[in-house]
Amino acid sequence: MTSDETPAIACRNLWQVFGEGAKTALGEALARPEATPETAAQALHEAGFMPAVQNASFDVRQGELFVIMGLSGSGKSTLVRCISQLLPGTDGEIRIDGENVMGASKKRLTDLRRNRLGMVFQHFGLFPHMTVAENVAYPLKAKGTGKAERTARAQDVISLVGLDGREGSFPRELSGGQRQRVGIARSLAVNPDIWFLDEPFSALDPLIRRQLQDEFLRIQATLKKSIVFITHDIAEALKLADRIAIMRDGKIVQIGTPTEIVLHPVDDYVREFSKDVAKGQHARVASVMQTDGSTGLGPDDPGLTTSMTLDLALAHCMKLYEPVPVRDATGAIVGTVQPSDLVAALQVEES
Amino acid sequence: MSAAGAAIAPLWRLSMGARAAFLTLIVGALCLMLEPVAPWLIKWPTGWVLPATDWVGAGLSWFLDAIKPFARACSAMLSYPMDWANMALNGTPWPMVIGLVTATGWYLGGLSMAALGFLGLSFVLVSGYWFQSMNTLALVAVSVPLAIIFGGILGILANEIPRVKSALQTLLDVMQTVPTFAYLTPILILFGFGPVVGLIASAIYAAPPMARNVMLGLERVEPEIKEAAIMSGGTRLQQLFQVEIPSASSQIMVGVNQCLMAALSMVIIAAVIGGFNDIGWEVLLTMRKAQFGQALLAGMVIVVFAIVIDRMSGSLAIERQRHDIRIVWAVLGIAGLFTALALLSNSLPNPDDLTLMNPVAQAVDQSLTDFTKTNGAWLDSVKNTAMFYGLLPLRIGLDNAVLPFTWGFSWTMAMSAGLFACAGLAGLLLAWRGRVTAGLMLVILMGMLETGIAELPWPFVLFGVAALGWVASGRRLALISVLLLGTILLAGLWERSLLSLYLSGAAVFACAIVGGVIGLVCAVSPLAWKAVRPVCDMLQTIPLFVFLIPVLMVFQIGEFSAFLAICAYAIVPMIRYTRHGLVETPGDMLEAAVSSGATGWQILRDIRFPYAVPSILLGLNQTILYAFAMLVIAALIGTTGLGQSIYLALGKADVGLGISAGAAMAILAMISDRMVQGFAEERRRALGL
Incomplete structure (x- = not known):
C-alpha cells in the first residue's frame, strides 16, 4: 500500500467484549501495569466476560x-x-x-x-x-x-x-x-x-x-x-x-x-x-525462486513465469535437474529455480 | 415410622428429595401428634386473621372511585361503537351475513372453510338464536380490535424497551393465572352494569395473548433478517414496520386467533353479571330454568361460533396462497340477489320466527327427563360412589369420611394406626430397595389421605410446599411460596384455599391418570389419535361456560358435576403433551434402540418415556392451570372454596373479597406452575435438552 492511499477499512486495536459492564472492565484490564492484550483477555475471561474479538488490527x-x-x-x-x-x-x-x-x-x-x-x-x-x-x-x-x-x-x-x-x-x-x-x-x-x-x-x-x-x-x-x-x-x-x-x-x-x-x-x-x-495449487513460483543469481543457469528453459503455480511449474520441468530461468509477465528473466526446490516446497512440513 | 429414612442411611447422605420428604414427614407427624394439645396447629385460629380482605376492599374502592369518572366516560364512549356494531350486524339481512361469512371462509381456506361457515351460520339461523348471536358477535367485533391494538402496542413496546419487557412478562404471567371472574368485580364497579362491562372485560382478557404473541413473534424474527434490515439502511421505524412486523406475521396471526377466542369466551362469561339478550345470557337463563334442551341448543350455537371463528382466524396464521377473489364476489352477489328478491317479494323470514330446532330442543329435554328417570338409580350410584369413596375421603380424610352409613363401618383410632403401620412397612420396604424418597412419599401420602386435604395442618402444608419448592428449583421458590401462602393464611382464606386445592387436585390427579393413558394409547396407535384429536380440538375450542351444560343435565348441581366439568376441560393438555412427548423421540435414538435389540415395549419404557418426561410435566402444568381456570367457572354449579367466594363477591359487588379470593387463586396456580416448571426444567437439563 502506498502511503498516500487511504485504506478502505482500517481497524486498530479493536475489542469486542460481551458482558454487563464490559467497557469499564476492559479499560481497567488494559490500564494495569505491564498489561498486554493477552493478559487483559485472560483477566476478562476470569472475570466472566467474553472477549470475542481481542485487539484486532x-x-x-x-x-x-x-x-x-x-x-x-x-x-x-x-x-x-x-x-x-x-x-x-x-x-x-x-x-x-x-x-x-x-x-x-x-x-x-x-x-x-x-x-x-x-x-x-x-x-x-x-x-x-x-x-x-x-x-x-x-x-x-x-x-x-x-x-x-x-x-x-x-x-x-x-x-x-x-x-x-x-x-x-x-x-x-x-x-x-x-x-x-x-x-x-x-x-x-x-x-x-x-x-x-x-x-x-x-x-x-x-x-x-x-x-x-x-x-x-x-x-x-x-x-x-x-x-x-x-x-x-x-x-x-x-x-x-x-x-x-x-x-x-x-x-x-x-x-x-x-x-x-x-x-x-x-x-x-x-x-x-x-x-x-x-x-502446489496455491503457492506460486515467485515464492521459491532465487533472485540473487547465486545459482548458475542450466541448459534448459521450460518457460517458467513468476505467477505459475508450483504444480504447473513442476509439470514443465519433470525431467530437469539443472536450475532453470523464471520470467516475469513481460518476459524478462527475474530469477532462477532449482527443480528440486519445487519438489521440496510441496512437501508437507514436519511438525 | 419416622425413623424409616434414618435407619437406612445417615440423613446427610440422602438425596435432596429424600431429605426434604423426611423433614416434611416429621413435621406432619408432629402436627398430628400434637393435635389434641394444640388445636391451632390444624386450624388457623380466626383471632389471628387480619381483616386483609376488608383492607383490600377499602383500598381498591377508594382507588376505583377515584378513576370511576374516567372509566364511566370510557364506557359511555365505547357504547357508541358497540351500538354501531349492533346496528350493522342486526340491521344487515341475514342472507348477507351468511354470504359474507361464507365468502370470507372461501377466501381464507377454500371450499371446506366456506362450507364450514355456511353450515355453521345456517345452524345458528335455524336455532332461533340469530339476534342473540348477532348481539354477542357485535361485542366481539368491538372488543377484539381494541384488544388487538392495545395488545399489539404493548408487545411492540416490550420489544423496543427491555425494561418494559420484563415488567410486561411478569404482568402477563400473573394475568394468566388470575381467574376470569376475578376480573369482573372491579370492572363491574368501574363501568357499571350493562353490555359495555362485558365488552371491556373481554378486551382486557383478550389483550394478553395478543401482546404475548407479538412479543414472541418479534423476538423470533431471524437475527440475520433484522441485521439485513439494519444494513439496508432502514431507520428503526422502517426496520420495525417494513421488515420485523411483516416477518413475524404468522406468530402475530396466532395472537389474533387466540385473542378472538379469549374475547368470545369472556363475552359469554360476562353474561353472569347481567346479560342483555346475548347468547351467553340465553344459556344462563335456560340453565337456571332447567330447560336443558334449550340450554344445549344455545350452547351449540356458541360452540359453532367458536369453531367457525377459530378455524377461520387460525388459517390466517398459515402462510399460503389465498383463494380466488372472483368466487368471493360471486358468493356475495348471490347472497345480495337472494336478499333483494326476498325483500322485494316481502318473504324474507324473520330469524326470530325460525324455530326449526325448538322441537329438537324439546325432544332433547323430554328424552333427558326420561333418561334420568330410567337411569336415575344408576347415575346416582355412579355419583355417590365417586363422592363417598373418592372425593369425600380426599376432602375430609378417611377418619371423617368412613361412616357406617356409607362404608358400613366407622373409622377407629386402631384403623388409623393400622393404616400408618402398613404405610410405614411399605415405605421401609421401598427404602430398603434403595428408593428412599418414594418410601417417604408413600407414608406422607397415606397420612394426607387419612387426614383429608381440607383438614391438613397448616404448618405441614407450608413446610411441605417449601420442601417441594426447594427440591423443584431452589431456596428462592421455597421462600416465595411460603410467603405467598402465608398471606393467604393471614387473610383468612386458608380453608377455602384448601377446598379449592382439594377439588382441583382431585381433578388434576384424575386427568393425569386418564389423560396419560389416553395419550399413551394415542402415541402407540395412530388410529386412536385420529379419533381423539378432533375431540381434543373441540374441547379446547369450546368456551368454558358450555362445559357446564351437559354435566348439569345428567348429574345436577353439586361437587361431582363440577369435578366432571373440570376434568373434561383440563384433560386435553395432558393427552396432547403425553402423546407429543412420546412421539417426538428423535429418530436416531429409536434406531439405536432397535439395533440394540429392544422390543417395542422396551423402547417405550426405556427410551421414549424418559425422553418424554419434560413434555409430560409441561402437560401436567397446563392441566393444573386449566383446572384452576375451570374451577372458578364451575362455581356456578356448586363448588365450595375460592371459586365460590369469587362468584359470590361478584353478586354482591364486593371488590375486597373478589380480588382477595382471586389473588389467592392466582397464588395457588402460580406456585404449582413454578414447581412443575422447576421439575420439568431439571429433567430437561438432566437430558441435556
Missing part, C-alpha cells in the same frame, strides 16, 4: 478482497459485525475511508449503510414477505429512492446475479443458491464501495458453492469493491483472497497472501489448516 486496501478465516467460535463473525457496526465494538478504532465509525451517530451509520456499505449473510436474511424484486429494492426504498428508479436498478442487479425471470418469486420458492443470489443482489443494490460477506456460501452444497464462488469472482472482477469476506473454509479462502487474516479464539494470528499462509504458517494452528491443502 488490519487494513483492507481499496479494491482488495480481504478474507477473514477461522473456525466457528473464533470471533470472525463478531469481527465483521463490529466493522459493519451491527455490534458497537467495545474499544479501538474502525476507519472507513479514513472516517472513524466507532461510536458514530445512528444517523451517520444509517447514512453510510444507505450509500457505502452492503452485506451478505450466511443464511441469506431475506425478507420472507417480499418478492425477489422487492427484497433487492428494499435498501433503495429505505433510502427513499423513487419507485421507477429503484425498480430499474433492482432489475440491473438481478440480471447481474443471473436471476432474470424470478423477480416475482418469494424467497420460499427459491433454492438455496438462488436465495443467496438474491442476498448478493440486495447487498449490491445501492452500489456500495465496501462489501461485507459473512460466510455467504457456507450454507450451500459443494457444487453450488463452487459455482457461486466463480460467479462472485466474475462480479468482483468488474465491480472492484473493497471486500471483507468471512469463511471457515481454507480452500475457499485461498481461492478467493488477495490477503487472508486467520483468527483463533478472538485473536488474529496471521495476515498474509495465500502463498504466505500456505508456505510460511506462523504457528501450528495455521499449519494445521494448510496441511490438507494442495500447496
